[in-house]
Amino acid sequence: MDLKAKIPSPTVKRLSLYFRELGERRAVDSDATMSSRQLGDALGFSDAQVRKDLAFVGQLGHPGVGYSVTLLHDNLRRILGRDRSWEAALVGAGNIGRALLSYRRFEVQNFHITRVFDNNPATIGSTISERSVLDISELERELADAGTHLGIIAVPAQDAQAIAERLIGVGVGGILNFAPRRLEVDESVAVLNVDFSLTLEQLAFQVNLGRNDPAREGESS
Amino acid sequence: MDLKAKIPSPTVKRLSLYFRELGERRAVDSDATMSSRQLGDALGFSDAQVRKDLAFVGQLGHPGVGYSVTLLHDNLRRILGRDRSWEAALVGAGNIGRALLSYRRFEVQNFHITRVFDNNPATIGSTISERSVLDISELERELADAGTHLGIIAVPAQDAQAIAERLIGVGVGGILNFAPRRLEVDESVAVLNVDFSLTLEQLAFQVNLGRNDPAREGESS
């Protein structure tokens, strides 16, 4: 509807958190309202921050009352793209891949890992969390017309770029990259990196001497 | 030595990336130099950005030449706290926990998961990646004088806060939290959250309509 204006990335992160919080509240009391202060306190943000963020969603609050939990939740769902189903292809059935496959939360949230690829002959053909592992060489054939929306890369660093290109070749619009390697892709493709080593390193730095900056504390990496 | 001035969090993230890149370069040619442009190009940052970041490390560059790979690498190692060993306790031997236990990269980087706890009787006593799983009720006894530096929480959301408090009770200075729940802890404890659902959601949002903002593309979540 609105949402022409582009939403800043820090705000999008927080919108996801609001969405989750509202979902939990809604399950308990679907008629509830929450003020920006309540929502902020629950997540560690200021009330002003919450209001500014929610302004991107629309004018949904009622002065003196707060926000309708249900209304806000529904609107966030739409804006965050959670009102549709997402199909993802996973490449790499190693430890991280397996963890993702068994992550129940994804299914609940309409993220479906529909195909799994690997290049290890010992793994190909086996079944992991009810999905059978396909040969990586079949990637193009399997995904050509599958309309897969997202790719998840969980392969060694040196293979990541090539896999990314193949995934983009079959039309995925976004990539979740677990390999510790920057992917060079066209700007029309969204890439998000998850890098455990990097995250641990950030933590170590903070503990080491950066006598932890409180403002950053809850920071979602 | 220096490093009294607090380094901004975005800079710390990039310093880790520089450190990794320099390590790879160093392995090939330990006498190499790199300019801020070369380093930036490799990682997708501007040369000015690189120089600003490296200014926090000290005045290590040589005009007309660049930075000595070895010198810069060594200095970053110290600043990032990588010149020492880190011991971590893992709580939760589920899928994520197992993936972390088998993640080879950690050992190489001097991060050692020395204890593993779970509350599942079927898992307790078993061996995962050469570490035997301890009963969560033994946490305090096991860690009391162990001098463990970091805690890794990979338990269901509803247990996360309690585990965090127990870990802090035995003296860990930092927590890596995989549970989709904000931890309320004293500000002297560093917390970093890794939240797959949140990350996938960010990606979905970008793909959905936020016709991917190029500036954010390589963003490490």
Added chain:
DNA sequence: TCATGTGAAAGAATTCACAGCA
């Protein structure tokens, strides 16, 4: 009185642009 929505102010982070050194 309580709480939203939003301009204005402040604060952070990035980019620019250039003096100065090798």
Added chain:
DNA sequence: TGCTGTGAATTCTTTCACATGA
């Protein structure tokens, strides 16, 4: 010429503060 280090300018984000509505 090539490249660093850094103030100045710019852009992005958060916080403040208050007019307005219920």
